[in-house]
Amino acid sequence: MTRCRQLWRRRAVLALLFAVAAPLAAQDLRLPLKSGSFRFAVLGDTGTGAQAQYDVGKQMAAFHAKFPFEIVIMVGDNIYGADTAGDFQKKFEAPNKPLIDAGVKFYASLGNHDNPSQNGYKLFNMGGQRFYTFRPHAGVRFFALDSNYMDKPQLDWLQKELTASTSEWKIPFFHHPLYSSGKTHGSAVDLRATIEPLFTAHGVDVVFSGHDHFYERVKPQKGIYYFVSGAGGSLRKGNINRGTGLTEVGFDTDFHFMLVEIDGRDMYFQAISRTGQTIDSGVIHQAAGHGIATEASVPPGEPVQAAPVSPKPGPQPTPKPSPTPTPRP
Amino acid sequence: MPSRMPLRVGACVVLCVALAAGCHPRKGPDLVPPQVVRMDSEVLDEFYEEIQEYVRLRHKVVDLVPPLPVEATAQQVAIRQKALTDAIVKYRRKAKPGEIFKPEVEAAFRHVFKEAFATPEGPAMMQEIRQGNPKVEGVPKPTDPTQEVKTTVNLGVNVVYPAGAPFSSVPSSLLLKIPVLPPEVRYRFVGRALIVRDTEANVILDFIRDIVPDPTIPR
Numbered sequence: 001m002t003r004c005r006q007l008w009r010r011r012a013v014l015a016l017l018f019a020v021a022a023p024l025a026a027q028d029l030r031l032p033l034k035s036g037s038f039r040f041a042v043l044g045d046t047g048t049g050a051q052a053q054y055d056v057g058k059q060m061a062a063f064h065a066k067f068p069f070e071i072v073i074m075v076g077d078n079i080y081g082a083d084t085a086g087d088f089q090k091k092f093e094a095p096n097k098p099l100i101d102a103g104v105k106f107y108a109s110l111g112n113h114d115n116p117s118q119n120g121y122k123l124f125n126m127g128g129q130r131f132y133t134f135r136p137h138a139g140v141r142f143f144a145l146d147s148n149y150m151d152k153p154q155l156d157w158l159q160k161e162l163t164a165s166t167s168e169w170k171i172p173f174f175h176h177p178l179y180s181s182g183k184t185h186g187s188a189v190d191l192r193a194t195i196e197p198l199f200t201a202h203g204v205d206v207v208f209s210g211h212d213h214f215y216e217r218v219k220p221q222k223g224i225y226y227f228v229s230g231a232g233g234s235l236r237k238g239n240i241n242r243g244t245g246l247t248e249v250g251f252d253t254d255f256h257f258m259l260v261e262i263d264g265r266d267m268y269f270q271a272i273s274r275t276g277q278t279i280d281s282g283v284i285h286q287a288a289g290h291g292i293a294t295e296a297s298v299p300p301g302e303p304v305q306a307a308p309v310s311p312k313p314g315p316q317p318t319p320k321p322s323p324t325p326t327p328r329p
Numbered sequence: 330m331p332s333r334m335p336l337r338v339g340a341c342v343v344l345c346v347a348l349a350a351g352c353h354p355r356k357g358p359d360l361v362p363p364q365v366v367r368m369d370s371e372v373l374d375e376f377y378e379e380i381q382e383y384v385r386l387r388h389k390v391v392d393l394v395p396p397l398p399v400e401a402t403a404q405q406v407a408i409r410q411k412a413l414t415d416a417i418v419k420y421r422r423k424a425k426p427g428e429i430f431k432p433e434v435e436a437a438f439r440h441v442f443k444e445a446f447a448t449p450e451g452p453a454m455m456q457e458i459r460q461g462n463p464k465v466e467g468v469p470k471p472t473d474p475t476q477e478v479k480t481t482v483n484l485g486v487n488v489v490y491p492a493g494a495p496f497s498s499v500p501s502s503l504l505l506k507i508p509v510l511p512p513e514v515r516y517r518f519v520g521r522a523l524i525v526r527d528t529e530a531n532v533i534l535d536f537i538r539d540i541v542p543d544p545t546i547p548r
Contacts, residue, residue, distance in 0.1 A: 050474040081468050081480075081493040088403030112461025112495045113468060116515075116528050117410050122400030148461065149516075150501035152509055155361040163357060176460060176498060185460060189453040194501040197360045211460075213469075234469040 029067055030270045030281040034263040038137035039067060041104075042173075042258035044075035044210025045111065046232035047091040052255045053233030055274040057095035060257050063272065064099060067259055071136055072096075072104060073144070075210035075229060076111025076175030078124065083115050093123070095233075107134065109144040111175040111210065130154075133161050140262055141167035145174035147209075150191055158195065162202035168286065169262055172199065173208040179226045181244040182212030184236055199224055205286050206267060214239055214252035215271050217280055221246075225284055229271070231255045251279040364505050367444070368437040376437075376508055379429045380525075383534060384513050387527070390416045410529060414489055417530040424487050429525055429535035438523065441506055442540050454500040455543045462497040464520035464547040482519050484538070490531045520548045 031039075041060060046053055060072075079091050093100065100106075100123065108124035109131075110116060119126040126132055130146040131154050143161060146154060162170060176185075178192040188211075199207065200222050210230030218226040232255060240250040255274040260267060270281040366373065394412040397405060430438065445454060459465045467477030480494040497518040510516065515528050521541040525534045539548065 048469045048474040049471045050469070052474055081471075083403075083407070083492055085402070085404035085407050088406075093403075112466070112498065114496075115410075115492065115531070117406050120397050120399075120401045120406050120409075121403055128397075128399065148496055148498050149504070151499075151504045152361070152364045155501070159359070159361050176457075186456075188457060188460070188498070190450060190457045190500040190502050191498075193450070193453070194362065194505075201357065201360055234474040237475055 028278050029063065030278055031067055031259060031261045031268045032263065033067065034261070037261050037263040038140050039069035039259070039261045040136070041069045041072045042075065042208050042227070042229045042260060043072050043232040045077040045213055045230040045234045046074065046095075047077060047079040047113070048233040049087070049091040049095075050233060052235070052274060053091070054095045056232050056255050056257055057098070059272065059274055059276055060096075061098035062276070063259060064102060064104065069259060070104065072099065072106045073142060073173050073208060074106055074108040074124070075173050075208050076109050076147075077113045077210060077230075077234070078108050078111065078118060079115070080113045080234070083118070088121065107142065107144060109174050110146050110148060112148055131157065133165075135167060137262070139168040141165050141170055143170065143172040145172055147174040147176040147188065147191055150194060155194065155198075159198055162198055162204070165202075168265065169206070169267065170202060170204050171206055171208070172204060175209060176211050177209035177226060177228045178207065179218045179221050179246055180209070180212045180228050181216055181241045181246050181250065182214070182228070182236070183239050183241045185212050186241070196222065206284060212236070212239065214250065215256045215279060216240060216247055217249040217271075218246045219248045227258065227269075229256070229258050232257055249280040362502075362505055364509060366506060366508055367441060368508070372433050372437045373508060375431060376429070376434045379431070380510065380514065383429070384511055386420060387417065387513055390420055410531065413530045414532060417527060417532050418487055418489065421487050421532075424534070426486050426535060428486070430537050435537050438507065438537055439540055442503075442523075443542075445503055445506055446542060450502055454503050455541065457498040457500040458518050458541055458543070459546060460498040461495040462518050462520065462546060463494040466495050468493055468495065484519055484522055484524070484533070484536055486533060486535055488533045490526055490533055492531070521546050522548075
């Protein structure tokens with residue numbers, strides 16, 4: 001096991017090339033918009049129905065016009081408080097109406113504020129399951145987990161699915177972060193002890209979570225990049241504990257969302273505030289040694305096969321300078 | 330009750346639950362920790378019997394409420410949930426505390442929890458029990474989502490878990506030490522109490538008070 005992991009780590013070199021800190025202009029798209037790339041957005045802790053959630057929704061729609069992402073993954077706390085039909089309207093459908101109307105599909109995972117019955121709501125695309133997997137693009141497979149309740153059946157399922165997947169990018173997303181500098185919550189240490197070994201053994205490179213109401217790009221942990229994206233509609237100002245040593249980039253003064261673009265073995269990301277300012281951006285380069293993108297068949301009902309995205313006409317942003325790649329430990 | 334206390338010499342039952350994975354060929358080693366429930370087999374049977382009885386009742390009730398389409402609207406989800414909740418509450422109106430967590434079952438759970446919290450992993454478990462615990466966490470205010478307000482959850486059998494209240498995490502390593510529940514029901518924590526709750530109907534079926542020895546969590 002250990003040997004296998006070491007071999008895998010040796011083969012995998014992951015580089016993180018991030019933007020040089022600089023004054024950032026609003027509406028500044030940093031992603032390369034490469035032809036045939038796969039694009040998605042990340043949204044967390046959204047469902048308050050507050051004005052800020054609507055602001056974020058508006059900003060996402062504006063970016064969608066120039067960066068046409070196909071799906072949004074939701075890392076939980078999708079509907080806070082009551083969850084009547086009116087609440088779904090006010091706390092999800094209305095703030096995201098432009099994207100829903102544009103055919104963008106949302107894939108939810110359950111947070112600690114989410115009624116498990118959300119898994120039957122069609123716009124969350126959970127297929128009636130509390131944990132599920134889907135492959136929206138060749139070589140990219142997502143694993144939506146229920147981190148509130150990581151029991152044996154879910155763990156066995158996750159291991160089976162990770163083992164079976166040959167996608168280059170295996171991307172788990174769930175609510176509770178395995179690593180976080182949140183003063184209120186912080187790292188889910190017990191959960192980490194159970195699922196991190198599965199991630200490291202099966203070539204996971206990137207994990208998205210929420211729960212702590214801010215943005216944090218965590219320094220790579222055992223070769224995996226962890227993003228906390230938990231301020232899509234709720235916020236804890238000043239909640240990042242800068243003394244944890246975990247934070248690569250943190251932002252806890254306003255709401256935000258993320259955009260991601262996968263092109264081959266490169267994953268570009270950009271975190272954007274509700275005012276349209278870029279708060280973080282960069283690219284994760286995945287070296288050879290992971291699964292090969294030859295998943296020919298997938299279990300019925302689970303995958304969502306989307307058409308490749310065509311590049312959006314318009315100015316191509318200049319990719320950020322590339323500092324020395326960071327080898328995967 | 331003391332004479333039937335579980336966890337005496339020779340009363341160790343190991344459950345290897347392979348609900349989802351048993352039949353699938355695997356590549357590589359099994360990295361999922363085993364399910365090890367240290368409870369007397371009679372006590373376990375008693376607990377499962379009560380859970381299964383509830384599940385049977387639930388299946389009868391489910392037949393009476395409108396089915397949910399695979400891709401439901403928010404309204405359909407809400408209507409079905411309300412109908413199910415009302416039906417469960419009605420059918421279990423005579424339910425009393427201790428019907429699922431009978432005294433000997435409760436004692437077994439308390440013993441398992443006590444041992445679990447005494448391990449080096451205990452503090453991390455308790456930290457996660459705080460996550461989403463309605464006695465600890467509130468809900469962001471729609472008018473100011475930087476502030477939170479708590480929702481009261483009344484601890485009682487056949488009591489509806491409030492729609493606005495958050496759900497606690499149940500630590501994974503703890504779940505691996507207690508009986509696996511069918512998908513219709515789930516463990517949660519309310520303050521220091523362990524509850525069993527109907528997943529969809531949102532009803533508390535039974536509870537054990539003060540099973541979490543963390544004085545920083547309100548009762």
